[in-house]
Amino acid sequence: MAYNLLKGKKGIIFGALDNKSIAWKVAELAHEEGAVFTLSNTPTALRFGEINELAEKCNATVIPADATSVEDLTRVIEQSMEILGGKVDFILHSIGMSLNVRKKRVYSDLDYNYLMKTLDISAVSFHKMLQTAYKLDAINEWGSVVGLSYIAAQRTLYGYNDMADAKALLESVARSFGYIYGRERKIRVNTISQSPTYTTAGSGVKGIDSLMDFTDRMSPLGNATADECASYCITLFSDLTKKVTMQNLFHDGGFSSMGMSWKAMKMYNKSFNCDCDPIDEDPITD
Ligand SMILES: NC(=O)c1ccc[n+]([C@@H]2O[C@H](COP(=O)([O-])OP(=O)(O)OC[C@H]3O[C@@H](n4cnc5c(N)ncnc54)[C@H](O)[C@@H]3O)[C@@H](O)[C@H]2O)c1
Numbered sequence: 083m084a085y086n087l088l089k090g091k092k093g094i095i096f097g098a099l100d101n102k103s104i105a106w107k108v109a110e111l112a113h114e115e116g117a118v119f120t121l122s123n124t125p126t127a128l129r130f131g132e133i134n135e136l137a138e139k140c141n142a143t144v145i146p147a148d149a150t151s152v153e154d155l156t157r158v159i160e161q162s163m164e165i166l167g168g169k170v171d172f173i174l175h176s177i178g179m180s181l182n183v184r185k186k187r188v189y190s191d192l193d194y195n196y197l198m199k200t201l202d203i204s205a206v207s208f209h210k211m212l213q214t215a216y217k218l219d220a221i222n223e224w225g226s227v228v229g230l231s232y233i234a235a236q237r238t239l240y241g242y243n244d245m246a247d248a249k250a251l252l253e254s255v256a257r258s259f260g261y262i263y264g265r266e267r268k269i270r271v272n273t274i275s276q277s278p279t280y281t282t283a284g285s286g287v288k289g290i291d292s293l294m295d296f297t298d299r300m301s302p303l304g305n306a307t308a309d310e311c312a313s314y315c316i317t318l319f320s321d322l323t324k325k326v327t328m329q330n331l332f333h334d335g336g337f338s339s340m341g342m343s344w345k346a347m348k349m350y351n352k353s354f355n356c357d358c359d360p361i362d363e364d365p366i367t368d
Contacts, residue, residue, distance in 0.1 A: 083112055087320040089116035092166040094158065095142075096149060096211070097230075099131040100279045101327050106136055107312035113140040115316055117172070120162040122147045125164045147228060147319030148208035149177050150199075155214045162220075169222045170320035173231040175211055178204040178283050178318045180233045180245045189243050192363045197244050204248035205255060212271065226319045229256060230311075231330060233338055241288025244355035252293030260328035265310040271329040277305040277334040 085304075093112060097105035098121055110121060121137055128134075137144045143165050147154035162170060181196035199344035208229045215221050234242040235249035253273050267322045276286060278294045287293065298305045306314075314333045317323055330340040344365035351358050 084114045085118070086171075087115045087316055087322070088112055091117045091171040091319065092168065092318065093119035093174070094162050094170035095115055095172050095174045095176070096121060096147075096158075097174070098133055098136055099123060099158070099282055101132065101136075102308065103176065104276065104279065104281060104308045104311050105174060106184070107308045108174055108315045109136055109140050109142070111309075111312045111316050112172075112319070113142075113321075113347050117319070118142075118166055119170075119172075120145055120165055122149075122158045124148050134354060136173065137233065141261075142290075149175075149211065150202045152210050152214055155210055156218070157205075159215055159218055159220045160285050163218075167291070168269055169220055169225075170215075171222050171225045173211065173215065173221070173227045173316060174319075175205055175208050178230070178245065178248070180204070180248070180286075182244050183286050183288075187243075192244055198353045199246075200244045200248050204245060205251035209255045212255070212263065216254050216267075218265065219267075220265075221267065221269050224270075224321065224324055226270040227263075228315055228318050229241075229271075229273045231275045232278075233275050233332070233334065235275070235330070236338075237276070239293065241293075243288070245287075256330065257328045258333070259322060264327050270318070270323070271275050272281075272318060272327060274311065274318070274331045275330055275334060275338065276311045277301070277306070277307075277337065279308050279311070281308065297337050300343050301337040302340070303335035305337075306335055350358075 094110050095105050098109055121142050121144045128146050145158045147159050180200040182192050186192050195250045203266055229252050231249045231253050235247035235253050256271045256273045263269040348361045
C-alpha cells in the first residue's frame with residue numbers, strides 16, 4: 083500500500099545493481115511513494131547489472147559514475163538537477179566493496195592498496211557525495227541523505243574484514259557532515275545499520291549463510307529484509323523524520339541489543355555438552 087510519503091520529492095539513488103540490491107528496492111518503493119529520481123552506478127555495473135530494467139519501471143534516467151571520483155559525482159548531481167528540474171530532496175548511498183574480501187586477503191594480511199580502495203569506495207565516497215552536493219547547493223532544506231551500514235562498525239563479526247573499518251568511517255562521516263549540513267542548511271544525514279541480507283555485496287561476506295542464520299535466531303524480530311530496509315529508507319526521506327539526523331539507526335530486528343537469547347543458550351548447552359543448569363523449555367518463564 084502506498085502512502086504518497088514522497089509525493090513531490092526528487093532524489094538520487096546510488097547503488098542499484100540487480101533486483102536483490104537494497105538500492106533497487108528503495109527505488110521501487112520511492113517510485114511507488116511518488117518520488118522522481120535519477121539512478122547511478124559504475125559503468126561496469128551498468129554493463130553487467132540490470133539497472134535499465136529498473137530505470138524503465140521507475141521512469142528514471144541512469145547516470146554512470148564511479149563514486150570515488152568527485153568529477154563523476156559532480157556530473158551526476160548537476161545532471162540530476164537538470165533532469166529533475168531543481169534541487170533534490172534525498173540521496174541514497176548504497177555502495178560498498180572490498181578488494182581484500184574479493185581477493186581473499188584476511189584482516190591480519192591486508193593489502194594496503196586494497197584497503198585504501200575499500201575505504202574510498204565504501205566510506206570516503208559518502209563524504210565526497212555530501213561535499214559535492216553541499217558545494218553545488220544541490221539539496222533542498224529539510225532534505226535527507228542516507229548511507230547503509232553494518233553492525234561490524236561497532237562489534238567484531240568473524241569474516242567482515244576491512245569492511246568493518248569502512249563502516250566505522252561511514253558512520254563517522256554521517257555524524258560530522260550531519261552537524262554541518264544540519265546547522266547550515268537544515269539537511270539530515272544518517273546511516274541505517276541493516277541486518278545481513280542476500281545481495282551481491284552480502285554474499286561476498288565470509289560465512290554469510292551461518293551469519294544470517296545466527297542473527298535471525300538471535301534477533302527477537304528476525305533479520306530485516308531488503309524490502310523492509312527500503313521501507314525504513316523511505317521514512318527517512320519523508321517529512322515524518324525531519325528532526326532525525328547524525329544517527330546510526332539499527333534496522334536489524336533487535337540484534338544489536340541482544341547479548342544472549344533463549345535459543346542461543348539452549349544451543350550452547352547442547353553443542354558443548356556443558357555441565358550447566360538445564361534451560362527451561364518455555365522461553366516465557368525467562
Ligand atoms: N547485504 C548485506 O548484508 C548488507 C548489510 C548491511 C549493509 N549493507 C550495505 O548496503 C549497501 C548496498 O549493498 P547491497 O547489499 O545492496 O549489495 P549490492 O552489491 O547490490 O550493492 C552494492 C553496490 O555498490 C556499487 N559500487 C561498488 N563500487 C562502486 C563505485 N566505485 N562507485 C559506485 N558504486 C559502486 C555496486 O555496483 C553495487 O551496485 C552497501 O553499502 C552494503 O555494505 C549490506
